[in-house]
Amino acid sequence: MQRPNNSRPIITHTNPKSPISETFRTLRTNIDFSSVDEQIRVIMLTSAGPGEGKSTTASNLAVAYAQSDKKVLVIDADLRKPTMHHTFMKTNRWGLSNVVSGQSAPVEVIVETHVHNLFLMPSGPVPPNPSEMLASKRMTAMLEELKESFDVIIIDTPPALAVTDAQVVATKVDGVLIVIDYGKVKREAAMKVKANLQHVNARMLGVVINNVNRKNGEGYYYYYYGNDQSAK
Template identity: 65%
Template structure:
């Protein structure tokens, strides 16, 4: 298989010295310091609705972690509208769905991203029952196996409003980042997404506000919730 060579959306890779790239590194640092006494190994990124930039955010965050000499795995757990294979210009013939249905082995599904220290697992073929597949005990076992190989595992998930997939996955992760398009998403929609995640006791580490005009220098603003009582 040829190595991916085009990473249009991953500015942290193509222009690591840019202000936007520095913002993603700041996001990485904020996450690391959000739980000093805990080891956050499995993180997921979701959004309130579609088109808010969650997949771009997670690809750049994964790259930022890899640049910190972490061994990183990015998993496309959006089994409804997957994008990781497009971002990294690779095949989606075998992926997460094959792993969760015992039709593929880990070695078959892990692909090089073309970026040092960063591997990916694409979604695989879109199944007719994404929520049921993601609810399987096999996913818990799989994540435990992958934690033996990687320092950080990042899951790209469907939006939190339309379907239950993000809530299901949140129960299997150490923390959640919620991406919100500040220019298009109404406050009540964002709050509904947050409430959906909190309903399953997800640990929301913070919110990435996309499309915030901060002198046109940064792609997003990161808001840290802190510890909730």
């Protein structure tokens, strides 16, 4: 498929040979090898605050998985300030909020994107109770149902320090990535995000640090927590 001319470019799709694209493929590989006993299929991304590249990272990681012949679904679970429908130039009239509220079935709101193997579930209309919807049993049941149709599910959530939505979703996924803007977010804020997520027993996969000034031009750096390490 051709990318719509007025959509937001996703570098792993538009320039797959770039250093940044290779970094996302490395991130994909590290996630795949971070678990020996079970496959990580549902991955959530969050950040400390807004404007740190969380949604951009989610879309590029999703493309990296799709390029490895995986059937991938991106879910925009930012029910407050959704952006994924802009990235993929799709309507946000129907989406996640419709499914969780019982108004629609997942198959009715999932749309095919311009990237082969990549599908999108937009957020849908902004509801009055985002946290409650994300915490619902219907949300859990929906994810289990979707795992039967997709190899990998990438979930974009709101910033973790702003609202509790990310903590809620973290209890329902296989692993969590925190996106940090280098030089913008202080160590204390990053550590608070990590502590908040660990408080709900979230499985921390690591940190993606973007806007790093590196000689080779890469803009993203992946840092794996390990068992006892802290965020840098």
